[in-house]
Amino acid sequence: MIRSMTGYSRHKAETTFGQLIIEMKSWNARYCKVTVRTPEFLSRFDHRINSAIRNRVARGQIQATIEWAEDISVSNQVPALNFRLAEQYHQALVKLQNRLRLGNEISLPLLVQLPGVLTAQKADLDEEAVWEVLASHLEITLDGLEATKQAEGAAMLEEIEGIIRSIQALSGKIKSASADLVESTQTRLEARLNELLEGRVKIDPHRLTMEAGVIASRSDITEELVRLDSHCSQFIEYLQAIQPIGRQLDFLLQEMNREVNTISAKASRSSISYAAVALKTEIEKIRELVQNVE
Numbered sequence: 001m002i003r004s005m006t007g008y009s010r011h012k013a014e015t016t017f018g019q020l021i022i023e024m025k026s027w028n029a030r031y032c033k034v035t036v037r038t039p040e041f042l043s044r045f046d047h048r049i050n051s052a053i054r055n056r057v058a059r060g061q062i063q064a065t066i067e068w069a070e071d072i073s074v075s076n077q078v079p080a081l082n083f084r085l086a087e088q089y090h091q092a093l094v095k096l097q098n099r100l101r102l103g104n105e106i107s108l109p110l111l112v113q114l115p116g117v118l119t120a121q122k123a124d125l126d127e128e129a130v131w132e133v134l135a136s137h138l139e140i141t142l143d144g145l146e147a148t149k150q151a152e153g154a155a156m157l158e159e160i161e162g163i164i165r166s167i168q169a170l171s172g173k174i175k176s177a178s179a180d181l182v183e184s185t186q187t188r189l190e191a192r193l194n195e196l197l198e199g200r201v202k203i204d205p206h207r208l209t210m211e212a213g214v215i216a217s218r219s220d221i222t223e224e225l226v227r228l229d230s231h232c233s234q235f236i237e238y239l240q241a242i243q244p245i246g247r248q249l250d251f252l253l254q255e256m257n258r259e260v261n262t263i264s265a266k267a268s269r270s271s272i273s274y275a276a277v278a279l280k281t282e283i284e285k286i287r288e289l290v291q292n293v294e
């Protein structure tokens with residue numbers, strides 16, 4: 001089943017580390033391009049996030065935005081003492097005490113209140129524990145993204161299959177229109193020669209058939225029609241594939257367009273020319289849709 005490259009998913013969850021919000025948007029692109037936006041403390045995981053997305057998405061441009069509001073009730077603050085700074089403060093206060101001949105004792109409560117002596121610092125996060133939580137919610141978000149892409153792909157599939165049926169019908173019309181090509185060419189050639197020669201020379205039927213065959217072979221489109229039918233059948237098979245097939249479909253469309261161009265160039269009847277123009281129109285319709293197939 002084909003998937004569209006256009007999709008959207010938003011996932012919100014309460015985790016042991018706080019509230020997590022992941023938003024993903026995707027749209028069509030020739031190759032796979034991933035952009036990740038994370039808070040500063042999660043930037044260490046950017047490469048892992050990029051890899052996780054690429055494991056699930058084969059083609060398209062994906063933008064992932066992650067917000068993680070830390071839970072203040074989960075304390076990851078630890079007290080930190082700057083012993084060297086405290087000693088420097090103490091030495092300076094002793095000097096001041098001696099100079100001013102003060103008898104007051106320099107107390108611990110005084111020292112710890114001085115700037116920089118006692119501070120609260122953020123404890124190092126357990127990186128693997130954070131990644132385990134983040135990775136599990138990334139997968140949920142990617143599941144949502146894939147669901148929207150599959151839904152749009154299903155709508156595209158129905159439209160593409162309808163166009164393929166139209167192409168096959170037009171190919172059948174061209175095949176019918178070219179069925180008596182040799183006979184009609186022979187009839188026209190004989191009539192034209194009789195008109196030019198005015199019956200003064202008897203025309204050899206065998207030679208006339210040979211010449212008509214040579215002329216008809218130049219406009220023979222049987223091979224092109226066979227290949228076009230084969231491409232249509234292969235196209236339908238690809239549409240049922242599980243793996244991404246956008247590039248294969250694009251290549252097949254190029255080949256189908258090549259066959260139609262050849263048919264158009266060889267066309268010796270207006271009915272075939274009109275059908276060839278209609279074929280090009282149908283192929284262009286599919287091309288526009290396939291540009292968004294993953």
